[in-house]
Structures are given as structure tokens and as C-alpha cells.
Amino acid sequence: MLGCGWTGILSAYFMKKRFPSCDLVIIEKEGECGGLLKSETINGFVVDPVPHVLYSPKNEVIEELLSLLRGNYIKKEKKAFIMLGDKLVPHPFETGIYALPKEERARYGLSLISAYSKASCKGTLKEALEPYGEVANDYLIPYNEKVWKRDLSNLSGRWTCSNRFPRVSLEDLVSAIAGIEPRRKGYFYYPLKGGFASLFNAVYESVCKWAKFIKGAKVESIKKRGDQFIINDEIKADKVVNTIPLKEIISAVEAPESIISDASSLQYNSFISVALGVKGKGFDMDWVYIPTKKVSFHRFVFSSNLSPYNAPTNNYSITAEVTLPLGDKVDLKKVEEKVIDELEGLGIIERKNLVFVKSWYFKYGYPVYDIGYEERRNAVLSYLKDELGIESLGRWGRHEYVNTDAIFEEVKDSVNKFASSNP
Numbered sequence: 001m002l003g004c005g006w007t008g009i010l011s012a013y014f015m016k017k018r019f020p021s022c023d024l025v026i027i028e029k030e031g032e033c034g035g036l037l038k039s040e041t042i043n044g045f046v047v048d049p050v051p052h053v054l055y056s057p058k059n060e061v062i063e064e065l066l067s068l069l070r071g072n073y074i075k076k077e078k079k080a081f082i083m084l085g086d087k088l089v090p091h092p093f094e095t096g097i098y099a100l101p102k103e104e105r106a107r108y109g110l111s112l113i114s115a116y117s118k119a120s121c122k123g124t125l126k127e128a129l130e131p132y133g134e135v136a137n138d139y140l141i142p143y144n145e146k147v148w149k150r151d152l153s154n155l156s157g158r159w160t161c162s163n164r165f166p167r168v169s170l171e172d173l174v175s176a177i178a179g180i181e182p183r184r185k186g187y188f189y190y191p192l193k194g195g196f197a198s199l200f201n202a203v204y205e206s207v208c209k210w211a212k213f214i215k216g217a218k219v220e221s222i223k224k225r226g227d228q229f230i231i232n233d234e235i236k237a238d239k240v241v242n243t244i245p246l247k248e249i250i251s252a253v254e255a256p257e258s259i260i261s262d263a264s265s266l267q268y269n270s271f272i273s274v275a276l277g278v279k280g281k282g283f284d285m286d287w288v289y290i291p292t293k294k295v296s297f298h299r300f301v302f303s304s305n306l307s308p309y310n311a312p313t314n315n316y317s318i319t320a321e322v323t324l325p326l327g328d329k330v331d332l333k334k335v336e337e338k339v340i341d342e343l344e345g346l347g348i349i350e351r352k353n354l355v356f357v358k359s360w361y362f363k364y365g366y367p368v369y370d371i372g373y374e375e376r377r378n379a380v381l382s383y384l385k386d387e388l389g390i391e392s393l394g395r396w397g398r399h400e401y402v403n404t405d406a407i408f409e410e411v412k413d414s415v416n417k418f419a420s421s422n423p
């Protein structure tokens with residue numbers, strides 16, 4: 001296994017379940033496994049540097065994921081909002097407009113109804129969002145420009161087809177326009193103790209009994225000699241599963257120029273997260289999306305609301321996320337200061353009540369779907385699979401904007417397919 005994030009550890013877990021006698025080696029660049037799924041304890045606060053919650057539209061997937069946590073989880077009604085000027089609209093916007101004054105419900109409602117039949121994800125992201133009229137102008141376009149930090153005409157509209165883009169029924173939309181609060185509530189799950197990393201750790205603990213971990217080892221070279229792979233000139237393997245970014249694995253194998261060029265053209269955003277512990281009671285919200293460009297972060301999460309164990313009594317915690325285009329690096333202290341000022345400006349914190357502030361930089365945060373990325377990505381994947389026999393999975397291994405639940409399904413399916421062709 002190349003990479004020891006969620007995809008790598010799950011691949012090891014499912015492989016061992018299907019092939020109990022196989023020898024498994026997991027190679028990880030960092031000194032610690034977990035990738036995007038890590039949690040830290042700071043001054044009595046449990047903090048996820050990358051804020052996560054657990055959700056799947058499929059009951060069977062969520063049940064399997066929860067079973068990994070062996071009772072260490074809570075189910076929460078989702079309290080997420082979109083900040084529009086001085087108003088908080090419950091997320092998703094389509095049904096959240098019920099909370100707005102009737103003139104605004106009518107204005108946004110008309111846009112949403114006319115987008116209902118027109119919206120398509122075939123063209124650019126700009127074209128996919130524009131049919132949403134006033135909703136696009138006030139929320140979808142500024143918010144997407146803020147997250148992606150690119151001209152939306154250069155991005156593909158494809159991700160608006162995914163389940164990451166909320167879809168509501170016409171019936172629910174019309175009720176919201178009439179000012180009726182939705183009866184159906186959204187829910188999510190979160191580990192009760194130990195932060196979101198508890199999910200990763202649950203799998204890690206079962207894998208670490210039998211797999212060999214090589215940590216602090218960047219995969220830099222993979223040579224294919226006959227049916228065998230030689231990794232970093234020392235580790236021999238019969239099968240390789242990749243979960244590290246396509247750009248990284250392609251620079252490690254002996255790939256043709258066209259594939260090197262396709263892999264290096266795949267775009268991504270880095271991001272900085274800033275976590276704050278604050279004295280005081282906090283707010284009854286889980287997270288808030290911020291479309292306005294007057295504020296640097298596009299979302300902040302009240303991490304202390306995700307589990308009662310995430311903050312000491314009468315304290316609350318927040319994590320704000322700021323994206324950066326194409327691996328840009330910036331001064332973390334400057335970003336922290338700006339985020340503190342902005343949260344204070346929004347009335348969310350008072351600087352004098354801060355207990356701690358800590359920030360992290362993540363080079364690989366969001367895969368970016370620029371125009372034509374799919375063909376280039378597919379060319380790289382088929383080179384890896386068809387020419388080298390390397391399966392590439394996960395958020396970076398497939399350059400897909402996927403969450404932990406989708407990765408769980410993908411890895412399980414992939415191992416099942418492999419098992420049925422190698423009985």
C-alpha cells in the first residue's frame with residue numbers, strides 16, 4: 001500500500017479480510033499515519049485539523065462505518081447555515097430559504113424553480129451555476145470562487161452532478177418558498193471520544209496487528225521487474241495499491257512523457273485550517289458557509305458542538321478553513337491573525353477569551369476539476385492499471401472529490417473484484 005491515509009488503511013483492512021495470509025507493507029511519507037484524518041488534544045480541547053463529520057446517503061454504508069466505531073459515536077441533527085449578509089440561512093439553501101422574509105423567499109424561490117429544469121453539469125462550473133440566477137449571484141458563484149480560487153469558466157461543472165451538490169424535491173422547494181420549515185431533518189454522525197481520527201484509529205488498530213508499516217518514507221521510485229515491483233530500491237512486492245497523489249506516483253514510476261504531462265497537469269488546492277479554543281458558551285450551530293469575499297475563510301466549524309467531549313465545560317472551539325490555489329504556501333501566523341480578526345468582526349469570538357490558536361497547512365486538500373481533467377486523469381489511471389498493474393484508489397489516487405463514506409465503498413468494491421478474479 002502506498003500512503004497511509006483513510007484509503008490506504010482501508011485497503012489493507014479489506015485485503016487482509018479477503019486474503020488472511022498475505023504479507024502487507026504500508027509505506028507512508030509522514031512520521032504518522034492518518035493523512036487528512038488526524039485529531040489532536042490541545043489544552044483539553046479535542047481538535048480535528050481537518051474538520052470532519054460522518055455521513056452517507058446509503059444506510060448500509062453508514063452502518064458498516066459505525067460498526068467500526070464500536071459504539072463510540074453520536075448521531076446529531078445537522079445545524080449548518082449559509083451566512084448571507086447579516087442573515088443565516090439553514091443549509092441546504094433550497095429548503096433553508098423558509099427562514100427568510102417572504103420577499104426574499106419569492107426572489108430566491110423563482111430562481112430555484114427556474115433552475116430546477118434548466119440546471120446541467122455538462123459544461124463549465126459557471127454554466128452549471130448560472131441557471132440558479134439570484135441564488136448563484138448571492139451564494140453559489142461567490143462561494144465557489146472562494147473555495148476554488150479560479151475563474152469558474154475554467155472549471156468543469158461535473159461536481160454539481162455529485163451528491164455533494166444538494167438536490168431537493170420540488171415539493172420541498174415549494175414548501176420552503178411558502179415559509180414552511182422542512183419536516184425532514186439532516187443528520188450526521190461523529191465519534192463520541194477521540195475526535196474524527198477515532199474512525200481511522202479503529203481500522204488502524206486492527207491492521208497494525210499484522211501489517212508492516214514503513215513511516216517517514218516517501219515513495220520515490222517504483223520499478224517493475226518481471227511480475228515484481230521494487231519500491232525505493234529495497235521493498236519487493238507482488239501487488240501495489242496506490243493511494244498517494246497521481247502526480248507523486250507518476251514521478252516515481254518510469255512513465256512516458258505524455259503520462260507525466262497528464263499527471264502533472266492535474267490541479268488541486270491546498271488549504272490552511274485555523275483552530276481556536278475560546279472561553280464562553282458558544283453557539284448552537286455545527287458549521288457555517290461564508291460566501292462573502294470580505295472574509296478569508298469559506299467555512300468555519302463549531303468543533304465543540306460535534307461531541308460533548310471536544311471542549312472543556314463552558315468553552316467552545318472553532319476551526320476555519322482557507323483554501324490556497326495550486327500548492328501556494330503562505331505565512332501561517334498571518335493567516336491566523338486575519339482569521340481571528342474576521343471571527344471577532346463576525347461576533348463569533350472575542351480575542352481576549354482565546355485559550356489557544358493553532359493552524360495547519362495541507363498541501364493536498366481539494367482535487368480541482370478543471371476543463372478536460374477527466375481525460376487526463378483517466379489516461380494516468382489506465383496507464384497505471386493496464387501497463388503496470390497498479391490499482392489506484394481514493395481522493396488522491398483517483399483525483400476525485402470524495403469523502404470517507406465513498407472511499408469505504410470504493411475500496412471494498414475494489415478488493416472484492418480483485419478477490420473474485422484471484423480466487
Ligand SMILES: Cc1cc2nc3c(=O)[nH]c(=O)nc-3n(C[C@H](O)[C@H](O)[C@H](O)COP(=O)(O)OP(=O)(O)OC[C@H]3O[C@@H](n4cnc5c(N)ncnc54)[C@H](O)[C@@H]3O)c2cc1C
Nearest residue numbers: 003005006007029035036052053218219394395402403404
Ligand atoms: C477540508 C476537508 C473537509 C472534509 N470533510 C469531510 C467530511 O466532513 N466527511 C468526510 O467523510 N470526508 C471529508 N473530507 C474528505 C476526507 O478527508 C478524504 O476523503 C479522506 O481523508 C481521503 O483519504 P486518502 O487516504 O484518500 O487521502 P489522504 O488522507 O490525503 O492520504 C494520503 C496519504 O498518502 C501519503 N503520501 C502522499 N504522498 C506520498 C508519497 N510520495 N509517499 C508516501 N506517502 C505519501 C500522505 O502523507 C497521506 O498520509 C474532507 C476533506 C477535506 C480536505
